[in-house]
Amino acid sequence: MMNADLNTPVTVRAGEELPVDRLTGYLHRQLPDFQGQVTVEQFPDGYSNLTYLIRLGDNELVLRRPPFGNKVASAHDMGREYRMLSRLSKVFPAAPQPDLFCDDMDILGAPFYLMERRRGLILRKKIPRDITIDAVMARRMSCSLIDHLAALHAVDYQAAGLADMGKPDGYVERQVTGWTKRYSQAQTSVVPAMENVAKWLNGNMPKEAGVSVIHNDYKYDNVMFDHTDLTKIVAVLDWEMATIGDPLMDLGTSLGYWVQATDPEALQQAAFGPTAIPGSLTRQELIDRYQEQTGVEILDPIFYYCFGLFKLAVIVQQIYARFARGNTSDARFAHLNQLVSLLGMQAERTLQSGTI
Numbered sequence: 428m429m430n431a432d433l434n435t436p437v438t439v440r441a442g443e444e445l446p447v448d449r450l451t452g453y454l455h456r457q458l459p460d461f462q463g464q465v466t467v468e469q470f471p472d473g474y475s476n477l478t479y480l481i482r483l484g485d486n487e488l489v490l491r492r493p494p495f496g497n498k499v500a501s502a503h504d505m506g507r508e509y510r511m512l513s514r515l516s517k518v519f520p521a522a523p524q525p526d527l528f529c530d531d532m533d534i535l536g537a538p539f540y541l542m543e544r545r546r547g548l549i550l551r552k553k554i555p556r557d558i559t560i561d562a563v564m565a566r567r568m569s570c571s572l573i574d575h576l577a578a579l580h581a582v583d584y585q586a587a588g589l590a591d592m593g594k595p596d597g598y599v600e601r602q603v604t605g606w607t608k609r610y611s612q613a614q615t616s617v618v619p620a621m622e623n624v625a626k627w628l629n630g631n632m633p634k635e636a637g638v639s640v641i642h643n644d645y646k647y648d649n650v651m652f653d654h655t656d657l658t659k660i661v662a663v664l665d666w667e668m669a670t671i672g673d674p675l676m677d678l679g680t681s682l683g684y685w686v687q688a689t690d691p692e693a694l695q696q697a698a699f700g701p702t703a704i705p706g707s708l709t710r711q712e713l714i715d716r717y718q719e720q721t722g723v724e725i726l727d728p729i730f731y732y733c734f735g736l737f738k739l740a741v742i743v744q745q746i747y748a749r750f751a752r753g754n755t756s757d758a759r760f761a762h763l764n765q766l767v768s769l770l771g772m773q774a775e776r777t778l779q780s781g782t783i
Contacts, residue, residue, distance in 0.1 A: 464484065477495075512666055569713070573717055641673070646700055688705075
């Protein structure tokens with residue numbers, strides 16, 4: 428059964444174990460004040476970079492490393508993620524503080540970094556039994572989520588020393604053409620809806636809407652809520668795709684994850700978070716709230732939503748391709764091709780209906 432609180436570590440999955448002896452020696456050398464026995468557990472349910480809880484005596488750290496069998500090195504740049512967090516955490520309190528980066532392949536066989544552990548509640552679609560989210564709370568959580576995204580986009584990225592973390596000029600075009608290329612490279616079968624949406628996106632790109640720090644994977648299970656106040660976000664996690672670019676493309680990614688109560692049942696079953704429970708904002712209400720918080724007028728909401736769906740489908744296809752090509756045996760990936768089709772069809776329906 429899926430663990431709804433993703434901040435509870437479990438036994439490391441088979442095939443994703445870390446060499447504890449080598450890691451122990453490295454940590455004792457690099458962190459002489461943190462002595463004691465090293466134990467390793469894993470945070471469950473992630474599909475991309477792997478995240479572990481490292482206990483070093485009485486101390487706890489979180490370790491991030493690329494997935495085993497990874498063939499897309501640019502999508503799992505640990506050094507870049509470490510640099511982003513090192514600077515951003517100083518000006519955006521929800522970003523965890525990283526502690527140590529290692530590119531010595533003799534330690535884990537891949538670059539990795541360690542960061543502080545934060546405690547709180549991470550939600551996916553299934554809500555823990557001891558958590559009650561009524562309609563009022565669902566709305567407040569929705570507002571908090573989108574408000575934090577707006578706050579991230581308001582960060583002065585130049586003052587924070589982040590200007591070198593992205594190339595904002597031509598960002599929209601690079602994203603559309605880039606994700607189209609990635610889909611082609613990861614494709615394992617023909618999905619007509621994906622082909623149609625890719626063609627539409629390439630022919631209907633809007634002008635750049637601005638420049639900001641963008642997370643690029645902002646959704647419920649990448650934020651951590653305060654256990655005692657579910658309207659308070661205590662951490663934003665998984666910064667592997669963060670960059671400097673168009674904030675509305677970032678919003679589009681979040682909209683792509685946002686399944687609402689009026690969506691087809693199959694899409695609701697595949698939701699990445701409790702976005703459709705009574706009281707939750709709709710996608711249009713998320714857009715309205717974002718506009719209120721930022722003062723930015725969104726003229727092409729259908730483009731951004733369909734881009735978000737397409738991008739998400741490509742990410743899922745890349746993961747499925749690793750399984751289909753024998754680069755991983757993780758059984759969780761075996762049917763992800765069905766989700767690719769589902770997301771493509773949702774984007775195609777949106778283009779046909781003209782509403783999000």
